[in-house]
Amino acid sequence: MADYKDLKARLDRGDTIIHDAAVSTELQSMGVPLDFVAWSGPTNYTHPSSVIQMHERHIRAGSDIITTNTWSTLRPTLERAGYGDFVREINVRAVHLAQEARERASDGRNIWIAGSLSSHISGRDPRTGEIGFGAFSSTPQVSVDELRQYYGEVTSIMAEAGVDFFIVEAMGRDNEARMIQAQVAKETGLPVWIGFNAYIDSKDTVMAGGQQVSTDVAEGIQYKGSRAMKDLTLAEAVREAIQIDPDVISIFHTRIPTATKAVEVVLENWKGPVMVYPDAGRRSSALAKWYDHSNDNEESTEEYIDAARSWVDQGVQIVGACCGFGVEYLKPLRQAIPEKV
Ligand SMILES: [Zn+2]
Structure with missing residues (x-):
């Protein structure tokens, strides 16, 4: 057990x-087949032992916090993947599997469990008509009421199952979805950490959200009756997020050089703890990149560790890693960064 008060x-x-x-x-690299529509979400149900192993690997590599495998478990995504009857089951299991891993691998250390929340809803690819994971990574086609309902469902399930806090990992340029989600998560009474991915626009301004690869199918497509996607600077988005009273602001799913610039913006606009967990680079195409095992990351372990050190120097207190970075990147981290920020 671990108490959030200690964290x-x-x-x-x-x-x-x-x-x-x-x-x-990490599940992918362990050979777990991911669903074409709901990506890793159903694996809590189909491959529970592997999910436990995946968390255990992180705990043994030095993680103080592990994140539930719930990035892709919102009802509309699971329904489209054929798991509509298992929304509760899949989200409860995700928390229980993390707890099980903590039990097995914590070795007396405090390990906290973060409930991952994304705004990701798998949709129909407008080019091929196929429903798939890569078709949408933001939620402009979904109404505010629907979003509240979908987010409320998973946050109450995960709170009941025992996550220690929530980590909002909403992506895309839809800051409104991120704010709705953070508010809904707050309503459970648990602490909320709010994350942003970032990109740098043609005027060298750090912007919130946005896809880093312009070929992603969802970009720029506007649906009839949908909510508008507004471009926001990261500074504006962070100031909006602060209104919800998060415990931590993070930069995630962003390549290392951009993350470094984004951290500067966060530190200028937020006095509380800052977290970074960057994405690895891969040379394969946008939709295939995480599936392609013949590709190595562009970043070596040393490059990642150097970046982590420089972030802590900047004032970042929590460091982790996102897509493509496996446990081997975490292992040297504890030795490499100072105990205090
Ligand atoms: Zn990522």
Whole structure:
């Protein structure tokens, strides 16, 4: 067991904290087949032992926090993948599997469980008509009421199952979905950490959300009756997020050089703890990249560790890693970064 109060105390006294690395791509690298529509979501149901192993690997590599495998478990996605009757089951199991891994691997250390929340809803690819994971990564085609309902469902299930706090990992340029989600998560009474991915526009401004690869199918497509996607600077988006009173602001799913610039923006606009967990680069095409095992990451372990050190120097307190970065990147981290920020 771990109490969030102890994590809060560590944050308050300036301890550096190690988050986990990528959940879904780690499952992939273990050979777990991911669903074409719902990606890693159904694996809590179809491959529970592998999900436990994946979390255990992170704990043994030094993670203080592990994240539930719930990035792709919202009802509309699971329904489209044929798991509509298992929304509760899949989300409960995700939490229980993380708890089981904690039990097995924590070795007396405090390990906290973050409930991952994304705004990802798998949709229909407008080019091929196929429903698939890559078709949408933001939610402009979904109404505010529907979003509240979908987010409310998973946050109440995960809170009941026992996550220690929520980590909002909404992506795309839809800051509204991110804010709705953070508010809904807050309503459970649990602490909420809010994350942003970032990109740099042609005027060299750090922007919130956005896809880093312009070929992603969802970009720029506007649906009849949909909510507008507004371009926001990261500074504007962070100031909006602060209104919801998060415990931590993070930069995630962003390549290392952009993450470094984004951290500067966060630190200028937010006085609380900052977390970074970057994405690895791969040379294969956007939709195939995480499935392609013949490709190596562009970043070596040393490059990642150097970046982590420089972030802690900047004032970042929590470091982890996102898509493509496996546990081997985390292992040297505890030795490499100072105990205090
Ligand atoms: Zn990522």
